[in-house]
Amino acid sequence: MWDCPQYAAPMVLIGILTLFFFLFDALWSLLQVCRAVLAPLFIPNEETSLTKKYGPWALITGSTDGIGRAYAFELAKRGLSIVLVSRNEEKLKKTAREIEMKFSVKTKTIAADFSQGSEAIEIVKKEVGKLPIDILVNNVGKNYEYPMYLTEVPEKDLVDIVNINVLTVTLMCRCFIDDMKKRGRGAIVNSYIKSFTAALRFEYRRYGVTVQHLAPMFVDTKMNAFSKRLQRSKFYIPNAEEYARYAVATLGKLDESTGYWTHGIQCFFISMVPVWIRTYIGAHMNLTLRKDYFRENHIPNDRLNRKEKVC
Numbered sequence: 627m628w629d630c631p632q633y634a635a636p637m638v639l640i641g642i643l644t645l646f647f648f649l650f651d652a653l654w655s656l657l658q659v660c661r662a663v664l665a666p667l668f669i670p671n672e673e674t675s676l677t678k679k680y681g682p683w684a685l686i687t688g689s690t691d692g693i694g695r696a697y698a699f700e701l702a703k704r705g706l707s708i709v710l711v712s713r714n715e716e717k718l719k720k721t722a723r724e725i726e727m728k729f730s731v732k733t734k735t736i737a738a739d740f741s742q743g744s745e746a747i748e749i750v751k752k753e754v755g756k757l758p759i760d761i762l763v764n765n766v767g768k769n770y771e772y773p774m775y776l777t778e779v780p781e782k783d784l785v786d787i788v789n790i791n792v793l794t795v796t797l798m799c800r801c802f803i804d805d806m807k808k809r810g811r812g813a814i815v816n817s818y819i820k821s822f823t824a825a826l827r828f829e830y831r832r833y834g835v836t837v838q839h840l841a842p843m844f845v846d847t848k849m850n851a852f853s854k855r856l857q858r859s860k861f862y863i864p865n866a867e868e869y870a871r872y873a874v875a876t877l878g879k880l881d882e883s884t885g886y887w888t889h890g891i892q893c894f895f896i897s898m899v900p901v902w903i904r905t906y907i908g909a910h911m912n913l914t915l916r917k918d919y920f921r922e923n924h925i926p927n928d929r930l931n932r933k934e935k936v937c
């Protein structure tokens with residue numbers, strides 16, 4: 627037996643607590659998933675439809691392509707009427723027609739460019755008018771055209787990225803959340819901004835408003851058009867329809883989700899790896915994708931010929 631010095635007990639306690647906090651997030655997510663799967667079996671009333679739980683209208687930004695479009699179809703399938711928002715009038719009308727033909731729901735279209743910041747929100751506000759928005763899906767997002775170094779990204783693109791991914795999401799929440807609070811029901815789904823979404827959830831949960839953070843890994847959409855590697859729909863890279871089918875099923879059940887089961891597995895393993903290793907692997911992956919872009923577009927790039935130090 628080892629000699630047990632007096633300070634061993636507190637050390638063990640600290641060790642256990644550290645492990646506990648380390649595993650707490652993972653376990654909490656797991657419990658939520660179990661609850662979502664098991665609750666309908668034991669408490670049949672638990673399974674209310676989205677229209678009953680939140681109301682009849684959903685607004686989805688960036689809903690004429692990729693994940694947003696597929697998400698709109700999934701909600702329409704569940705009987706929700708849809709407000710579609712994106713830039714292109716023609717694509718909007720076409721998508722609205724397709725939804726109305728396939729499901730017996732109403733649609734409304736709003737053309738707005740979210741890179742314009744608050745101007746776009748003014749347009750949305752005016753067009754929505756008195757229509758109650760019960761589910762708000764802040765889906766529109768912008769990324770670099772392909773993996774670039776910061777100084778290579780045109781300044782205009784960076785401004786657009788902040789406007790689209792951060793500013794307009796925040797303003798859209800601000801615009802619609804008070805009415806949800808008054809009605810005592812509603813849901814918001816945000817992509818990209820995690821901490822803001824967590825704070826909003828904490829503040830509005832007591833008023834019956836669901837606020838979900840949905841953060842997919844790679845989904846095969848035109849956002850990833852720069853690399854053929856990301857075009858083949860495989861086990862880990864679903865297409866938008868497959869992704870949305872799972873993602874909508876998590877609404878009202880999971881506070882935070884990748885939205886797709888194989889992404890959940892990836893996320894679990896990634897979260898166990900120390901941040902510096904994650905960053906290293908991420909950088910390596912980005913460099914590979916960047917090379918794909920140059921190869922597929924026949925762009926010679928001197929910088930790639932020498933072994934580059936990635937920071």
Ligand SMILES: NC(=O)c1ccc[n+]([C@@H]2O[C@H](COP(=O)([O-])OP(=O)(O)OC[C@H]3O[C@@H](n4cnc5c(N)ncnc54)[C@H](OP(=O)(O)O)[C@@H]3O)[C@@H](O)[C@H]2O)c1
Binds near residue numbers: 768849
């Ligand atoms: N695909 C992935 O692997 C992946 C991974 C993680 C997160 N995400 C996030 O998921 C969301 C959807 O991505 P996605 O891959 O489905 O995108 P996508 O296929 O490129 O679709 C983008 C949609 O947004 C609209 N849009 C683009 N720019 C806009 C603007 N400035 N103002 C208004 N609407 C605009 C587009 O229509 P118009 O061009 O007609 O305006 C289109 O309907 C994004 O927030 C993205 O960051 C995607």
Ligand SMILES: *[C@@H]1O[C@H](CO)[C@@H](O)[C@H](O)[C@H]1NC(C)=O
Binds near residue numbers: 769905906909912
């Ligand atoms: C890799 O690229 C993604 C954008 O596609 C970015 O969010 C991420 O921070 C990059 N990772 C590294 C380590 O450069």
